[in-house]
Amino acid sequence: MRLRQQYLTRNDCFQAARPLQVQGVMVHSTGADNPRVCRYVPGDEELGRNTAGNHWDQPGITKCVHAFIGKFAGGEVGTVQTLPWEVRGWHCARGQKGSGNNTHIGFEICEDSLSDPAYFAKIYQEAAELTAYLCKEFGLDPLADGAVICHQEGYQRGIASNHGDVLHWFPKFGKTMDDFRGQVSQLMKGEDEEVTYEQWKEFMEQYRKELRELPAGMPELLADAKAMGLTDGFRPRDLVTREEAAVMARAAAKQ
Numbered sequence: 292m293r294l295r296q297q298y299l300t301r302n303d304c305f306q307a308a309r310p311l312q313v314q315g316v317m318v319h320s321t322g323a324d325n326p327r328v329c330r331y332v333p334g335d336e337e338l339g340r341n342t343a344g345n346h347w348d349q350p351g352i353t354k355c356v357h358a359f360i361g362k363f364a365g366g367e368v369g370t371v372q373t374l375p376w377e378v379r380g381w382h383c384a385r386g387q388k389g390s391g392n393n394t395h396i397g398f399e400i401c402e403d404s405l406s407d408p409a410y411f412a413k414i415y416q417e418a419a420e421l422t423a424y425l426c427k428e429f430g431l432d433p434l435a436d437g438a439v440i441c442h443q444e445g446y447q448r449g450i451a452s453n454h455g456d457v458l459h460w461f462p463k464f465g466k467t468m469d470d471f472r473g474q475v476s477q478l479m480k481g482e483d484e485e486v487t488y489e490q491w492k493e494f495m496e497q498y499r500k501e502l503r504e505l506p507a508g509m510p511e512l513l514a515d516a517k518a519m520g521l522t523d524g525f526r527p528r529d530l531v532t533r534e535e536a537a538v539m540a541r542a543a544a545k546q
C-alpha cells in the first residue's frame with residue numbers, strides 16, 4: 292500500500308467534522324473514466340495536479356470520502372487519504388434503514404474504462420491492503436456480517452442509495468465481494484505470522500544451499516587462487532567461516 296494524505300479541508304463535510312464510530316468499511320468506485328487521483332484532490336508533485344479546478348477541496352461539493360485509490364503522477368497506483376478516518380464522511384447517502392455514513396469509512400476507487408486487467412489487479416490489491424489496514428486499526432473482522440461491504444451491498448442492506456458500485460466492475464475480472472473480503476482476511480493473517488527459530492534455521496540452511504550452488508562470479512581469479520593453493524575452489528559464493536579464512540591466510544603466508 293502506498294498511503295499519502297491530502298485532507299480536503301475546504302470541503303463542507305470536512306468542515307462539519309462530525310465524529311464517526313467506525314464499525315465497517317464501504318468500498319466505492321467513482322463511476323467515471325478517470326483513473327488519476329488528482330481528478331478529486333488538488334494534488335501535488337507526487338499525486339499529480341488538478342488543473343481543471345474540479346477537485347473536491349472546495350465548498351458546495353455535497354460529498355466526501357475518506358480516501359481515493361488511483362494513479363499518482365508517475366502512473367503508479369496509490370491511496371490518498373482525504374478525511375480523518377474518524378470523521379463522518381458523505382459517501383453513500385441513505386437507504387430505507389439509515390445511512391452507512393454513520394457507521395462506515397468510505398473510500399472511492401478511481402475507475403478507468405473497466406477493461407484493463409493490469410489496472411484492475413493493482414487497484415484490487417491496493418483496496419484490499421487499505422481495508423486490511425483499516426480493519427486492523429479499528430479492530431474489525433472483515434468476514435463479520437456487514438463489516439466490509441461495497442456500495443451496492445450497502446443498498447441491499449438498506450443503508451445506502453441505489454448505486455451499482457463495485458459490482459459492475461469486480462465481476463468483470465472474476466472477483467466477488469466475498470473474494471475481496473477473503474483477500475483482506477488473508478492479508479491480515481499474513482501480517483500476524485511470525486517466523487519461529489526452527490523455521491529461521493531451515494530458511495538459513497536453504498539460503499546457504501542456494502549460495503553453495505551458485506557459479507563463481509570471478510572464475511579466472513578463482514582459478515588463479517586455486518592454482519596458487521589458496522583455496523580448493525569449491526562453493527565459491529558460500530559464506531566463509533573463521534576457520535576457512537584462517538586456513539586460506541595460512542596458505543598465503545606460507546608462499
Ligand SMILES: [Zn+2]
Nearest residue numbers: 319442454456
Ligand atoms: Zn458509491
